[in-house]
Amino acid sequence: MKKVNFESLDPSIQELLKKAEKVRNHSYSPYSQFKVGASVLTEDNEIFAGCNVENATFTSICAERTAYVKAISEGKTKFKAVAVVGFQENFVVAPCGTCRQFMSEFGNVEIYMAKPNLDEIKVSTLDVLLPCQFHFH
Amino acid sequence: MKKVNFESLDPSIQELLKKAEKVRNHSYSPYSQFKVGASVLTEDNEIFAGCNVENATFTSICAERTAYVKAISEGKTKFKAVAVVGFQENFVVAPCGTCRQFMSEFGNVEIYMAKPNLDEIKVSTLDVLLPCQFHFH
């Protein structure tokens, strides 16, 4: 993970981060109070944004997976970058292991992880965040 | 569950079923080959459609949950009806227990379950399909 500056980023990545920040408002997280927004940039430069949706019995779906299934259900399966934005001031959210596994099904992507106001951003890749991936094929 | 006829249904429900049938094309189901489409009708009459998205390690997300998180991430949390359409000729798909639990977080809905070509449709409600629901609140 390395730190990057918002202004230095490609406009498409800036937009990706802003959409992740905005969709966070729709987070349904009455159990954890932990609001997260995420967005995914497709190979053909569309952005799909999703929030976490919790469940009383903890079969919740994280923001990253929401963004992915939104994109996939619109026919997209090739992705370039993901942004994740949390809600807590002192905290850069990284995708959980379940999301890393889920995303890995669709290939490597850059992953931008930001503090709530996008004033601290770290970047890595899925292959770095999930080494030695488990795949059937 | 009772059988209903497509022509007898309200136009909004016919549209709901057609969108579930159509989105099924985007199903990502290389492991089960079991394509499913689902759609949800919001209280203010918007429709969100989703497909199942599988994962090598079986942390797959069903079509119904995809439809729900799409809607929720667009700010919708009140729903009236759900449609589920499978792919196998002789088979009316009912939502799995995980999806029933997930949907129950957002209240009761009518559930329309159809064969692939919408030529056989059954209807029930979430409260009937998930009796004695587990909730914290």
Added chain:
Amino acid sequence: MKKVNFESLDPSIQELLKKAEKVRNHSYSPYSQFKVGASVLTEDNEIFAGCNVENATFTSICAERTAYVKAISEGKTKFKAVAVVGFQENFVVAPCGTCRQFMSEFGNVEIYMAKPNLDEIKVSTLDVLLPCQFHFH
């Protein structure tokens, strides 16, 4: 669901309930504070008991599924009855939809649901709690 009295139950079911109550102590539930114990009675009259094990990212495993995978990993796949015991005084816990789905893979069972001190017990069956089950086969 009908109410039953502890004393009126078969000794094997009394034992099943007591083991579910006892294993609840091992519940790992720092996120919900909601301790649950469950146990499953195999066809050859062994009992396997499990608790819920939570996870920061809500890929938790409920007590019922813990009990089942314990039994299955010891070579058992035929079950007669399940007991579930919660922790909150005013609350009879029913299995969540995910657990109902998971258990349904192994056939119908009686399900005993009890208040924390076993002073109120309800009984039902999996087929009643998960009507119109989804199965491939």
Added chain:
Amino acid sequence: MKKVNFESLDPSIQELLKKAEKVRNHSYSPYSQFKVGASVLTEDNEIFAGCNVENATFTSICAERTAYVKAISEGKTKFKAVAVVGFQENFVVAPCGTCRQFMSEFGNVEIYMAKPNLDEIKVSTLDVLLPCQFHFH
């Protein structure tokens, strides 16, 4: 990941691997045909072994999580090492992202990953396999 030789391993790790290999026989995997066994060594040198238990709707539980919930439901929460043994000749199974996340709740462990007959073994650690872990605390 580095390769290690069975004979060179500590007897407790040899035993751990043998138990993971043996419990694999109880795998319930009719959907993937992908049998996996796993075992976990507790701080006080007990071994708990589990297999994968699949579900028609892909809310399956992997062998690693089965081993963990078995141990936890017996009161163990401190672990030293995990072994994972698959079934396919040409394949060293690594834990999936969901299992890595689930295990991370209980701290770092050594992870031994072996081919079916234990004739090829790789070793790593959970912290290496799940960098930048997501935790609330």
